[in-house]
Amino acid sequence: FNASFALDPAHVVAPVHRRTFGSFVEHMGRCVYTGIYEPGHPSADEEGFRTDVLDLTRELGVTTVRYPGGNFVSGYRWEDGIGPVADRPRRRDLAWHSVETNEVGLDEFARWCAKADVELMYAVNLGTRGIEEALDVHEYANHPAGTALSDLRVANGTKEPHNIRMWCLGNEMDGPWQIGHRTALEYGRLAAATARALRAADPTIELVACGSSGAAMPTFGSWEATVLEECYDVVDYISCHAYYEEHDGDLGSFLASAVDMDRFVAGVAATADAVGAKLRSRKKIQISFDEWNVWYLSRFQAEPPSAGWPVAPRVIEDQYHVADAVAFGGLLISLLRNSDRVTAACLAQLVNVIAPIRSEPGGPAWRQTTFHPFATTSRLARGNVLAVTMDAPSYETARYGEVPLVDAVATHDPSSGDVSVFAVNRDQSSPAGVTVDLRAFGGSLTVAEAWTLADDDLRASNTVDAPDRVTLHRTPDVTLDGTLLRVPLPPVSWTALRLS
Ligand code: AHR
Structure with missing residues (x-):
């Protein structure tokens, strides 16, 4: 079949906002311990950070990293993670039923961020704690010197402030599973008061209020409205979180997950704008999509709760296959398409825990299937996102109704002249012949590179023994005839092209 735009x-x-390509490191499972940090590992540097994971993080093209949680943050005492490591307490992590050793804390993580060349985005605990602790961690992290907590940071070995720009006001406070879960009004007031206090310390920081943990939450919509009515003037972002999985073998719906993401963003933007209109505000609230991914959550929920209090247990180490990577590539298309509202996003998470990078204790690190669409989109999406009006046949899905068989987004970098196109074919049996009319660019473009992720075995994945079983292949038979680009897309595939 044919499709065109x-x-x-x-x-x-x-x-294109560089923060769209953020990720997330939570003190959860093996994301920190034996993920980014493993003293004694053959690749560990002098501070215990795994350089194999650092190399893959840079290759992934991650820009910002949210830290330290997640559900973990709602029971976290940030000061447990500073000062001499030998003196740090071991604590129960009630969110993930494990023991947190606190070997890695804010200063170590900030040093890891500098090595990975990423921006640190910090979440404060508004579960068990409140305004005072948020101010304390801000003073410790960002105040130059000359106060109790900034001097403590200097005494702990970090002279220059960490200068964290983006601060999340808690995590998923709408979720009954969250420690310190609140109603929308309770949370909205706490978020507003915390935001005002933090802004009194530094009016230039960017603040993220918790939105819904998912569009299926019973409070979705009313949560955003109530929270924003309380804190509209003092926050910059409202968050969205969404995880997708294939339910009961319904691959057609799963491959169309981006449709749900589009609708989620549209709903939150409309709700935020309605509050803005009511408040007669000229300000537009942005969306921080600060948790998104494929996650086989229903499998995790079906497992018995973990016994005992292990350190760094294996938790939700989902192994992604080809179809997961295609649905995932579609989610990146949605995030880019919504760049007028989504100006920051975090792939949850970075290493081992539902992650594009896997690592074994004492062993190798490798790329999951989802690594490839992320790394290539982050590398090629530059300049401006361009409007795409797709002309493609559609199919019926159980979850989202009728959806197009092909989805795409494109970017144009006015400084280099490069045009990049990202596309998925959701059809499970037929290739798509996509034609792109490039008349508006004149006739000077040529195909610089074209990559496709597809496989006869949709369930193939990368493992410690076969780390490159699934990778990108050069897209065959791409032609640019004058100003008409023709790209063949195999069934269930993700493709990226750069024209220069
Ligand atoms: O990313 C895993 C978990 O998913 C996070 O801790 C939580 O915020 C979300 O529910």
Whole structure:
């Protein structure tokens, strides 16, 4: 079957925001311990950070990293993780039923971020704690010197402030599973008061209020409205979290997960704008999609709760296959398409825990299937997101109704002239012949690179024994005939092209 669209450099949706390619490191499972940090590992540097994981993090093209949670943060005492490591307490982590050794804390993580060349995005605990502790960690992290907590940071070996720009006001406070879960009004007031206090310390920081933990939450919509009515003037972002999985063999719906993400963003943007209109505000609240991924959550929920209090247990180490990577590539297309509202996003998580990077204790690190669409999209999406009006046949899905068989987004970098196209074919049996009309660019473009992720075995994945079983292949038979680009997309595939 055929699909087509036209691109025009004048039809700009929004700039590509580098923060769209953020990720997330939570003190959960093996994300920190034996993930980013493993003293004694053959690749560990002098501070105990795994350089094999650092190399893969850089290759992934991650820009910002949210830390330290997640559900973990709602019971976390940030000061447990500073000062001499030998003096740090071991504590129960009630969110993941494990023991937190606190060997890694804010200063270590900030040093890891500098090595990985990523921006640190910090979440404060508004579960068991409140305004005072948020101010304390801000003073410790960002105040230059000359106060009790900034001097403590200097005494602990970090002279320059960490200068963290983005602060999350708690995590998933709408979720009954969250320690310190609150109603929307309770949370909205706490978020507003915390935001005002933090802004009194530094009016230039960017603040993220908790939105819904998922569009299926019973409070979705009313949560955002109530929270924003309380804190609209003092926050910059409302968060969205969404995880997708294939339910009961319904691959058709799963491959169309981006449709749900589009609708989620549209719903939150409309709700935020309604509050803004009511408040007669000119300000637009942005969306921080600070947890998104494929996650086989129903399998995790079906497992018995973990016994005992282990350190760094194996938790939700989902092994991704080809179809997961195609659905995942579609989610990246949705995030880019929504760049007029989604100006920050975090792939949850970075290493081992539902992650694009896997590592074994004492062993190797490798790329999951989902690593490839992320790394290539982060590398090629530059400049401006362009509008795409897709002309493609559609199919019926059980979850999302009728959806197009092909989805795509494109970017144009006015400084280099490069045009990048990202596309998925959701059809399970037929290849798609996609034509892209490039007349608006004149006739000077050529195909610089074209990559496809597809496989006859949709369930193939990368493992410690076969780390490169699934990887990108050069897209065969791409042609650019004058100003008409033709790209063949295999069934259930993700493709990225750069024209220069
Ligand atoms: O990313 C795993 C968990 O998912 C996070 O801790 C929580 O915020 C979300 O429910």
